[in-house]
Amino acid sequence: MAKANKPAAKKPAAKKSTDSHKIAKTQIVEMVANHTSLNKKQAGEAVACVLESVIGALQAGKSVGLPGLGTLSVTHTAARQGVRPGTNQRITIPAGKKVRFKVATTLKGNL
Known part of the structure; x- marks a missing residue:
């Protein structure tokens, strides 16, 4: 019976990912x-382009x-101090880069 439960547990997990509110690239195509x-x-090539x-512009810092x-x-982002979960050990998080998204005011007003 344990083996019968494992496949059943995997199927709902896969189903949840398809029922989420996320739109996949294939759906955009x-x-x-x-x-x-x-x-x-052709639409797939256009979306990929x-x-x-x-991505290329962001990698170039634009x-x-x-x-x-x-x-x-x-x-x-600047280097900063952090705490390792579970051990409470102090660690230094190195400086890095993040992608930031600022929503357009027209979209923000229509949400």
Whole structure:
């Protein structure tokens, strides 16, 4: 009976990920294909190109403005002290970079 419970436990976990409020890249490709004269392959290439362009700009340290959506930018974080969970040991978290997103005021007002 223990073996019968394990597969049953895995199926709902997979089902939850498909029922979430997250939109997958394939769904975006379908939306682009439905709203344009592009087929799914062309829409997939277009979406991939846009995403690669955004990622490339962020890696180069540039900000990316998406009208009606917001602005993605890279911010630098300073080194800081932290605490390791479980052991309460003090550690130094190194300086790094984060991607910041600022929502457009038009979108913010319409949410």
